[in-house]
Amino acid sequence: MLEDRTGVPPLPTRRTVLALGLRLGGAAAVVASLAGCGIRLEDDAPRVPGLPTRKPVPGETFLLTLRRHSTDLAAQAKGLGGSTKTVPARLSVLHARQAAVLEAELVHLGVPQTVIDAPVASPTPGATTSTTATPTGSSGSGTTTAAGPKGLAALAASESGDLGPAAVAALAGVGPDTIALAGSLLAQRAAAATLLGAPATWPDPSWSEPSLAASYLEATRAAAYAFEVVAAQSPTGAQRTLAASTLAALQARQSEQEVLAGASATPPALGYPLPFAVTNPAAARTLAVKVLTDLRAAVARELGSTGGDRGPLGAVVQWLAETEVLASRWGVALAPFPGLT
Structure with missing residues (x-):
């Protein structure tokens, strides 16, 4: 049977209890009670000595x-x-x-x-x-034309x-x-x-662990090898030009990583397996899209491998950005978080 609480005032809120405790000089007891229950003040709440506050992440x-x-x-x-x-x-x-x-x-x-x-x-x-x-091309009245x-x-x-x-x-x-x-x-x-x-302009990458650069190298070598095939199967036209420029960019990254890796770099393989046979320009374009999409994901995975070392971290961000640009030029959709989406 429900208890008849007519005329009984409602239970006090937490803020009321805290304010009352402060006014009556019982702040220490209230704080101890709240802290013991695991209650913390929010960022915008009044600061009370002894009560734990949120630590920024x-x-x-x-x-x-x-x-x-x-x-x-x-x-x-x-x-x-x-x-x-x-x-x-x-x-x-x-x-x-x-x-x-x-x-x-x-x-x-x-x-x-x-x-x-x-x-x-x-x-x-x-x-x-x-x-x-106000964007270029705007009339100032809310009507906007192309940039x-x-x-x-x-x-x-x-x-x-x-x-x-x-x-x-x-x-x-x-x-x-x-x-x-x-x-x-x-x-x-x-x-x-x-x-x-x-x-964007980037500082010269450098770090004290050459083996870390060596760990990135094989993915770049495999991508560069695949684009040698793409270029060979794209004999003329715009696709040939794009294949050549992409291959040059990947080869430049490969050389950079080999220098950073130093003695930690292993000799390059004679060849790398392809996901399917490439015997014509259409297959070459399909291979280009797959290779760059896979490379983008591989580079993004390396973001967590640097241990917070600024040198390699900045270099990996740069390589990921460059891969996103290369992929975009082959028709891969821009991603809000390249390599993760």
Whole structure:
């Protein structure tokens, strides 16, 4: 039988208990009670001595800034207008997806929604926030035409705003379960800037563990070998030109990795197995798409292998960005997190 509680005041809320305890001088007892129950104050709650507060997750400010900038970039790219097949239009959709995935990751890491939604007061250097300016071609009345050169240049500059040595340093401080996600996003930024006509600049890669560079080498060698076949089976025309330029890029990366690996590099194999026979230009194009898609995924997997060492971490982000550009030129769709999606 239900108890008749007519006229009985409701149970006090937690905030009421805390305020009452403070007023009555019983703060120490209240704090001990709350802490013993595992209760922590949220970020925006009043600070009470002795009560545990939330500890930011590794690289939290950097991740928050990347999320906010993804939202800004989506708006900036969309504001340029034009066909849905243009690079800005594709980037608009891609950046919106990045913002949503980063928000979900931050929630998963335990970051309160109030923190996620709040403005980032002090962005991590190398990861800037942007404001959406009136796009080139806009009449100022809300009607937007296709992007002009200035609009594309501004978008390229915004894309590259998240790059640089400071960004790699911040990336190195991200937790091991999130570093691949954030690193892949930085690679996307660099790829977007390149496709918009403003290639990112990278410092010379260097690190103290040559064996790490050697571990990346075989995937590059296999891809370069496959593109020797692609080039051989693409005798004329635009496909031949594209095959030759892709092969040159992969061979340059192979040489760079061999230098970094030094004595740790094993001799190259005489050949590498292909997934299917390639005897005509159509099969060569199919092979090119598969090889670059597989290489993109292989490089992305290496983002977590660097142990936070900035030298190799920056190099892997660069190689992933370059692979994304090569794949895009063969018709592979741009990805919000290259190699992971």
